[in-house]
Amino acid sequence: MARRKDAGERISEAEHAVMEVLWDKNPISAAEVCDQVCAQREWSIPTVKTLLSRLVQKEVVGTEPDGRKFLYRPLIARSDYVGGESRRLVNRLFGGRAAPLFAQLAESEALTEDDLAEIEALLREMRK
Amino acid sequence: MARRKDAGERISEAEHAVMEVLWDKNPISAAEVCDQVCAQREWSIPTVKTLLSRLVQKEVVGTEPDGRKFLYRPLIARSDYVGGESRRLVNRLFGGRAAPLFAQLAESEALTEDDLAEIEALLREMRK
DNA sequence: TCGTTTCGGCTACAGACGTAATCGAATTAC
DNA sequence: GTAATTCGATTACGTCTGTAGCCGAAACGA
Incomplete structure (x- = not known):
């Protein structure tokens, strides 16, 4: 089967918190992710954006343009x-x-x- | 925020491999630990010694002198x-x-x- | 006694992680 | 049209992890 380059890129615990938000609702913007996750962990928006871009780099989160901003959605179940x-x-x-x-x-x-x-x-x- | 050193102190994956050896047999010397673990993972003795001292620092492994060297034993079950x-x-x-x-x-x-x-x-x- | 081996103890260093500030382009507000 | 705002992108930086080298003291061999 066409096992895409999976297991290499591990998802860290902080990144996982972001994934949970995306699994719950998607696609959503970085700000919306922060709305959810910054309530539980005490993160600021820059932190969430960093985590999102790392997830995108790891190819477990995809983006789609929505006007001037991006919407994010998980690429793995x-x-x-x-x-x-x-x-x-x-x-x-x-x-x-x-x-x-x-x-x-x-x-x-x-x-x-x-x-x-x-x-x-x-x-x-x-x-x- | 101050370093909480109570009961926290996570054991990393590499450290865990060392713990497994100690749980299997103890107390043993660093060299003996290496005999076991360097077979599976491809580590050198310095690596094992570093991991052992980190575990000692984290207070999950204890030492007892045995002549000129140390013997290590786990402090947690x-x-x-x-x-x-x-x-x-x-x-x-x-x-x-x-x-x-x-x-x-x-x-x-x-x-x-x-x-x-x-x-x-x-x-x-x-x-x- | 003097060199050699053997340990434990510091030192090192790159990559991942947690957390965040700053920059520059696009957009909205006057 | 120019200032203020909004985003993503870039950069930062201390800690933790994986992996290991070097050093000095102790012990052993001769």
Whole structure:
């Protein structure tokens, strides 16, 4: 498959915060991104613009002109990113096996009752 | 803002590789760490020594003198580190819920038959 | 005792990251 | 039409990371 030059360019944590905004709504301008993200993290507009241009450089965000300004939109799906990060963690910490991760979360009380029920449902689903 | 040195101090990926060696066997000397880790990553001894001293600075690795040299041992449990990293990922990508992570792994085919069986067993265990 | 090896401890340095100010062109306001 | 505003682009800069070299003291060999 035409795997475009992906994994090379890692998305940093700050950049990820910007991506979340773009996944939530797009295409939007830098100012709009800042409206969203500067509420949570205490960033200024220049910071957001820097992060956006780095994301554009990394080819994970695309731009389209909108009059005098630019609108930004993600070029990768959130599920791809999330899946990749999840797999990276599982590989690095659990030798690629998901069960130990599950056990770890269970042990550290990170699983709510809802989580358990949901996971059970998913398991039943997969068993069919 | 003042450097928070309490419990923070993140362990980088390269440092983590060193930690894995220490968790596997300890206390050991820098040379022994290199024997293990320089096989996988292509590092030289100076690199390993730098990583070790950074870990000591971060107070996650302790030293004890052994004649003229030092022996290193981890000061944090692997399960604590692994648990923390797992929770960080779940918080950052899945809003703190474990179920979506599970769903993600399922969707990306990252779950083996063994994983499923193991997780089912864990679930039954927790249901008691 | 004197050179050689062996360590740990500083030093180095480029690239990534977090955070932001400044510049220059285009646009809007008078 | 000229000043003020608005953007993207460029530049800045300290920290963290990856990767490693050099130095001086201790220890060992002869």
